[in-house]
Amino acid sequence: MSDEVGIALVVDDSRVNRLVLTRQLAGLGLEVLEAENGIEALEQLRATPSAIDVVLLDVMMPELDGYATLEAMKADQAVRHIPVIMVSGVEELDSVVRCIELGATDYLTKPINARILAARINASLAAKRLHDLQAEYLEQQRQLTATIERQKTELSRFLSPQIAHLISSPEGEHLLAGHRRQITVAFCDLRGFTTFAEQADPEELFSVLGEYHRMMGEVIVEHGGTLEHFAGDGVMIFFNDPVLQEDHVERAVRMATAMRDRFQPMAERWKKRGYELGFGVGIAVGYATLGRIGFEGRHDYGAIGNVTILASRLSSQAGPNQILLSQRAVGMIEEIVEVEPVGELQIKGLSRPVSASNVLAVR
Amino acid sequence: MTDADSPVLDASVLDELSASVGGDRAFVTDLIDAYLTDGAQQVEQVEAAVAAGDPEALVRPAHTLKSSSATVGATRLAAMARELEFAGREGRVDDAQPSHAAALRAEWDAATSALRDWVSRGDA
Numbered sequence: 001m002s003d004e005v006g007i008a009l010v011v012d013d014s015r016v017n018r019l020v021l022t023r024q025l026a027g028l029g030l031e032v033l034e035a036e037n038g039i040e041a042l043e044q045l046r047a048t049p050s051a052i053d054v055v056l057l058d059v060m061m062p063e064l065d066g067y068a069t070l071e072a073m074k075a076d077q078a079v080r081h082i083p084v085i086m087v088s089g090v091e092e093l094d095s096v097v098r099c100i101e102l103g104a105t106d107y108l109t110k111p112i113n114a115r116i117l118a119a120r121i122n123a124s125l126a127a128k129r130l131h132d133l134q135a136e137y138l139e140q141q142r143q144l145t146a147t148i149e150r151q152k153t154e155l156s157r158f159l160s161p162q163i164a165h166l167i168s169s170p171e172g173e174h175l176l177a178g179h180r181r182q183i184t185v186a187f188c189d190l191r192g193f194t195t196f197a198e199q200a201d202p203e204e205l206f207s208v209l210g211e212y213h214r215m216m217g218e219v220i221v222e223h224g225g226t227l228e229h230f231a232g233d234g235v236m237i238f239f240n241d242p243v244l245q246e247d248h249v250e251r252a253v254r255m256a257t258a259m260r261d262r263f264q265p266m267a268e269r270w271k272k273r274g275y276e277l278g279f280g281v282g283i284a285v286g287y288a289t290l291g292r293i294g295f296e297g298r299h300d301y302g303a304i305g306n307v308t309i310l311a312s313r314l315s316s317q318a319g320p321n322q323i324l325l326s327q328r329a330v331g332m333i334e335e336i337v338e339v340e341p342v343g344e345l346q347i348k349g350l351s352r353p354v355s356a357s358n359v360l361a362v363r
Numbered sequence: 364m365t366d367a368d369s370p371v372l373d374a375s376v377l378d379e380l381s382a383s384v385g386g387d388r389a390f391v392t393d394l395i396d397a398y399l400t401d402g403a404q405q406v407e408q409v410e411a412a413v414a415a416g417d418p419e420a421l422v423r424p425a426h427t428l429k430s431s432s433a434t435v436g437a438t439r440l441a442a443m444a445r446e447l448e449f450a451g452r453e454g455r456v457d458d459a460q461p462s463h464a465a466a467l468r469a470e471w472d473a474a475t476s477a478l479r480d481w482v483s484r485g486d487a
Contacts, residue, residue: 012430014401014430015431016394016398016430016431017430019394019397020394023384023394024383058430060426062422062427110433111433114384
C-alpha cells in the first residue's frame with residue numbers, strides 16, 4: 001500500500017472494539033480517528049468532512065445507533081460521499097441489509113477478519129479516491145468554463161457575437177480554418193461622407209459616426225447578420241455564416257431597408273446642422289471562402305470572393321437611399337421584394353456589365 | 364440462560380485476534396487490560412441499574428460489556444450481558460434480574476481470572 005493510505009473514523013461504543021479496529025487499520029497504513037457513538041461521529045465528520053476517507057460504523061450503539069448515524073450522513077451534502085462500512089454482530093444482519101439499502105458501502109461482521117477488513121477498506125478507499133478525483137475534475141472544469149465564459153464576453157465586445165460564439169464552439173477550429181459557402185453580402189456606406197469628414201470638427205465627426213454605428217449595430221444584431229468590419233462609414237455584413245440561415249438574402253434586404261428607414265430621421269437632423277449625408281447599400285449573393293484571415297497576432301474572420309467585391313462595387317454605385325441588389329439576389333427573393341431596375345452597371349474589375357435593381361420595399 | 368458447557372474463555376477468539384494484528388502479543392495484553400478496566404465499571408453499572416430497578420440505565424453498560432466480551436472471547440459473559448441488555452430494552456426489571464446480575468458478577472470474576480491466566484501463560 002502507498003504512504004498516503006487515508007484516514008478512517010472508527011465508531012463503536014466499546015473502547016475494546018475501537019482499540020482492535022484501530023490497531024488493525026493502523027496495520028493497513030491508515031490513520032485512525034475514534035468516536036464513541038453516532039453523535040460524536042457526526043460532530044467529527046462535520047468538523048472536517050474532507051479529512052475522513054472511510055467510516056467504520058457499529059450498527060448497535062447507545063445514544064445514536066449506526067442506522068440513524070448513517071441516515072444523518074446520507075442527508076448531509078458535505079459528508080454523504082464518504083464510504084461507510086457497517087460493523088455488526090452476526091445476529092444483526094437484518095439491520096445491515098437496511099443500512100446497505102440506505103447507502104452504506106459495505107459491511108463487516110465481528111469478530112473482524114483481518115484479510116476481509118483489508119479488502120473492504122481497499123475497495124472503499126478506491127471508491128473514495130475516485131470520488132475525490134471526480135470532484136477535483138469537476139471543480140477544474142467549472143473554473144475552465146468560467147474562464148471561457150469570461151473570454152467569450154470579452155471577445156463579443158470586439159467581435160460579432162456569431163464569431164465570438166464560433167471561436168469557442170466545437171466546430172470552431174474547422175470553420176476558422178476556412179470553408180466555402182454561399183453567402184449574402186451587404187456593403188453599406190455614406191454618400192457625402194468624404195466632404196463631411198473634411199468640413200466637420202473631429203468631435204462632430206465622431207459624434208455623427210458614433211450615432212450611425214450604434215444604429216447600424218442594433219439593426220445588424222436584430223437581423224442576425226455577421227459584421228465583418230467597420231471602416232469609417234463603410235460597413236460590411238454577411239449572412240449564412242458562421243450560422244446557417246436559409247433566408248440569408250431576405251435577411252440582408254430586410255436589414256438594409258430597416259437601416260434606410262432609421263437613417264432618415266438621423267439624416268434630417270444632421271442636415272439642420274449643415275451636413276448632407278446619404279445612405280447607400282450594395283447587396284450580392286454568391287460563394288465565398290470564409291475563415292481566419294490575417295497574420296499571426298492579428299486575425300479577422302473574413303469572407304473572400306467575387307461576391308464581396310460585387311457588393312462593395314454596388315454600394316459605391318448606389319445613390320443616396322438606394323439599396324442595389326444584384327440580379328441573382330433579386331431572383332432569389334422575387335416574391336417578397338418590390339424593385340426598380342437600374343440597368344446595367346459597369347463595375348470596376350468585372351469584364352461584363354452587371355444588372356442590378358434598387359429595392360423599393362419588402363413585403 | 365447460557366450454555367453451561369461453553370467455556371468461560373474461548374481461547375481461539377484470542378488466538379484469532381492475535382493473528383489479526385500480526386501476532387502482536389503486547390497489543391492483546393494491553394487490550395485485555397483495557398477490557399478488565401472498562402468491564403469492571405460496566406458490571407458495577409449493571410448492578411446499580413438492577414438495584415435501582417432502572418431498565419434504561421441497564422441497556423448501555425450491558426450492551427458495551429456484551430460486545431467487548433465477545434471480542435476477547437468471554438463468550439458466556441457476552442451472552443449473559445446480552446440477556447440483560449434485552450431485558451433493559453424491553454423494560455423488564457423483574458424479580459429475576461437481581462439473580463441475573465449476581466450471575467453476571469460471578470461470570471465476570473471467572474472471566475477475569477481466565478484472561479489473566481491466558482496472559483500469564485503467554486508470558487511464560
